[in-house]
Amino acid sequence: MKLYTSIGPNPKAVRMFMAEKGIDIPLVKIDLMGGENRREPYLVKNPAGQTPALELEDGTVLAEITAICEYLDEISPAPSLIGATPEERAVTRMWVRRIDLNIVEPMANGFRSAEGLAMFQNRVRCIPQAADDLKLTAKEKLVWLDGLIAGRSYICGETLTLADIVLYAFLEFGAAVGQKPDPALANVAAWFERMKARPSAAA
Numbered sequence: 463m464k465l466y467t468s469i470g471p472n473p474k475a476v477r478m479f480m481a482e483k484g485i486d487i488p489l490v491k492i493d494l495m496g497g498e499n500r501r502e503p504y505l506v507k508n509p510a511g512q513t514p515a516l517e518l519e520d521g522t523v524l525a526e527i528t529a530i531c532e533y534l535d536e537i538s539p540a541p542s543l544i545g546a547t548p549e550e551r552a553v554t555r556m557w558v559r560r561i562d563l564n565i566v567e568p569m570a571n572g573f574r575s576a577e578g579l580a581m582f583q584n585r586v587r588c589i590p591q592a593a594d595d596l597k598l599t600a601k602e603k604l605v606w607l608d609g610l611i612a613g614r615s616y617i618c619g620e621t622l623t624l625a626d627i628v629l630y631a632f633l634e635f636g637a638a639v640g641q642k643p644d645p646a647l648a649n650v651a652a653w654f655e656r657m658k659a660r661p662s663a664a665a
């Protein structure tokens with residue numbers, strides 16, 4: 463297996479997930495700034511033109527953080543970062559979906575339509591007139607999340623899961639591109655420091 467990786471929060475999430483699980487496979491760096499991901503031969507591997515992508519021994523290529531991480535979790539179960547029971551897995555998937563739809567997507571689209579416009583306008587549909595509202599959507603949902611994680615060590619409870627890793631990679635990215643979380647969100651701030659202290663955060 464090998465992982466196609468690059469700068470950016472999506473491949474970072476997969477690298478962090480692998481570090482937590484002790485999975486060590488070859489990394490192939492793709493030049494995102496130079497557009498290597500948007501032309502052949504990479505486009506043949508991942509027609510979505512994005513990183514990360516995981517190439518299996520039989521040539522199958524998996525893209526999308528959740529598909530890649532769920533696959534890695536299944537082939538290398540301990541410690542599971544998805545869940546050991548149907549109930550735990552459902553809770554993790556619920557939170558990953560909420561974080562993806564409510565925080566990751568609006569944050570990333572807000573960036574692509576504003577600070578990232580020069581890089582993305584010829585790659586994907588950007589909506590500059592929606593940038594401020596997209597960023598506000600992510601910000602408001604983080605306030606919502608802050609209330610819900612009160613008293614918990616991690617997003618789903620007391621165990622680290624994929625939901626924490628995805629959110630961490632994106633809050634770290636957001637802070638670097640002008641979407642820093644409000645420091646008044648005490649639960650999110652404490653959770654972020656806990657995540658940052660994990661050795662996998664350097665992945």
Ligand SMILES: N[C@@H](CCC(=O)N[C@@H](CS)C(=O)NCC(=O)O)C(=O)O
Pocket residue numbers: 468469470471472473494499500511512513514525526527528585
């Ligand atoms: N939904 C995808 C998103 C992948 C994505 O947006 N990757 C970014 C890197 S962080 C990318 O390839 N951007 C460059 C581009 O779209 O040209 C996932 O879960 O992996």
